[in-house]
Amino acid sequence: MSGLVRTEPLRGEPPLRVPGDPYSVVVLLQGYVEPEGVGEAVRADGSVTLILPRAWGPAPSHREPPPDGGEAKTTLEEAARGPILVDTGGPWAREALLGALAGQGVDPADVTLVVGTHGHSDHIGNLGLFPGAALLVSHDFCLPGGRYLPHGLGEERPLRLGPGLEVWATPGHGGQRDVSVVVAGTTLGTVVVVGDVFERNGDEDSWQALSEDPVAQERSRKRVLGTADVVIPGHGGPFRVVREGWDPETKGPGKNQQSPMVGNEDPTMH
Structure with missing residues (x-):
């Protein structure tokens, strides 16, 4: 890693909350990967992250699904007015996911948009829990009922x-269609939820072996490190990106740090 950029773990256990305005970020489930028995088998599951608009609060009745008319940009913005889930973990994590959502006062029917960073089963194994949500899985955007809309993401x-x-x-790990979600304006700066662009903090010696396109993934990793203050990786705890000797005036939008506030209590959430 470049001498100008280093990373360090962000302390805290899930659910780890990073308040923000207009969006807060909650790491519901922390991904992991562990050796399983002999040979090369592993046991793994992906991280699950909730993004909550500041203005959102649990409603007494379920919300209407996103409109099925109009262009993709407008429909995506409408879907993002409610809770957004980034990845859903594997199907074996179903009960843990439901419990984690309930702990935030969110019912599966409240979720208006689910973003799947890529198509591996440990990241999108619970899409069926959200039939009323719009889905952006890799580069495929569809509305409830399976109506697909073009959008031009690149x-x-x-x-x-x-x-x-x-x-x-952010292509690379799963091929050309991986995506990441960027959230600016939190108390820790810009948070980027990256799927498996980063498996974990300190994965420099291992990510290439798991990548379908290492050249593209290296490009994606550099792009993330150039923007993020906090990275939520696919199979490990969140970590900070520390830029040594960085000129604050060149950091761009969303990079000005506020006083850190991370924990299990968030007074800005409803």
């Missing part, structure tokens, strides 16, 4: 979901 064209909230094309 490495040079992110999808804007709201103020400081974007979906980036």
Whole structure:
């Protein structure tokens, strides 16, 4: 890793909350990967992250699904007005996911948008829990009932979901169609939920062996490290990105640090 950039673990156990305005980030389930028995078998599951708009609060009745008309940009922005789930873990984590959502006062029917960072089963194994949500899985965007909309997402064209909230094309690990979610304006700066662009903090010696396109993934990793203050990886705890000797005036939007506030109590959430 470049001498100008280093990483360090972000302490805290799930559910780990990072308040923000207009969006807060909650790590519901922390991904892991562990050797299983002999040989090369592993036991693994992906991280699950909740993004909550500040203005959202649990409603007494279930919300209406996103409209099925209009262009993709408008429909995505409408879907992002409610809770957004980034990855869902594997089907074996179903009860843990439901319990983690309930702990945040969120019912599966409240979730208006699910973003799957890539198509591996340990990251999108519970999509069936959210039949009323819009789905953006890799680069496929569809509305409830399976109505697919074109949107133009690419490495040079992110999808804007709201103020400081974007979906980036970050190819590499699963091929050309992986995505990450970028959340600016939190108390820790810009948080990027990356799927398996980063498996974990300190994965420099291992990520290439798991990548379908290491050249593209290296490009994606550098892009993330150039923007993120906090990275939520696919199979480990969140970590900070520390830029040594970094000029704050060149950091761009969303990089000005506020006083850190991370924990299991968030006074800004409803």
